Amino acid sequence: MTFLRLPALLAAVLIFSGCSSSDEARVALEQRVQQLEDEKEIREVIIRYGEYLDARDYAAYAALFASDGVWTGGFGSAQGPAAIQAMLEEHLGKPEEGFINKTNFHLNTTVVVDVQGDSAKARSRYLFFTASPENRPVVALAGRYVDEFVREAGQWKIKRRTTHGVIPHRDGNDPNPPPPPASLGGVTRPQ
Template identity: 45%
Template sequence: MIRGRDHMKIRFAIAAAALALSACNDTSALEALEALEARVQAVEDQLAIQRVITDYSAHLDARDYDGYVGLFTEDGVWANGNTRREGREEIRAMLEGLFGEVEEDYVNLSSFHYIANFEVDVEGDEARSKSRFIFFMRGEGGAPMPELSGQYHDRLVRTEEGWKIAERVDHTVMPTPEEWVAEIEARGLNSLED
């Protein structure tokens, strides 16, 4: 993965080469550099989007409501089945309804999300993404037990602050959404349903 100074060195080298070639008026070499610049941008966009998706789970697991809702656009949408939350305020209210107020020094020792199989397609300042998730909870003897799995289907947009989720559709696969709601209610937890 390209990070920090390496990223800047690559950008600088591309810019310096483009400047030198434009002075020489070598159009084929300049076109090759522009193609390289586009490829580097595409890789950076894909990595940035994967980071948003990974951060989503990290903020959710840490009960970091501000970090979580900050990954969405102001009018972003979160949807699962018949449940739809629009805008950061509604999304935050959903989290507070599910988990309640979080203590300042909260550490989650009961559950975590695992995200994988990223598919990212970028077109300009918009992107579509699919990823798979498994939600683990503490089982007997503290062993991690898979409880829920599914897919996230995202529409993202490039903003001045970076990539943000404009719409996330959470497709629960195993158990089904109905089975999961029943399980949540059986455990005495708050449901996502209205």
């Protein structure tokens, strides 16, 4: 009788060990998919940042930040969506009703994201294009963003963004940065 039970016992061990391995593989796959989804969502926030800034949609722009999110750059520093929106309106002015930007835009590139649970860090580069006197796109500014993200109410938000101007050079961490140029070819300088 014992000999007859051995094949059944071996089969059970093989089946259950296969399930364990299968469960581990499923969990590992779910984690990898979640990682990819998180990275995609963070990259989208970075893209929306430039899109909303270019459209002068300061409310949508500020909503990309966490409730205690901090923006630091050439205009100084602001904390929280309301303060960030107010900073943009103060330095760039409120857009006119029906505003369509036909003079400049941001291009984000070289995005590197490192997700750790409900927080993440990202680095990216930006180019800011304006129209030349001949109405051709020219790079007016180039720089980099250093970001910290947090998952807030199920959405990725910017916890801290520091803007570093590379061309022309501006240190976003300088407590007393020089004032930004008043304009670039008739276009107020955005960050």
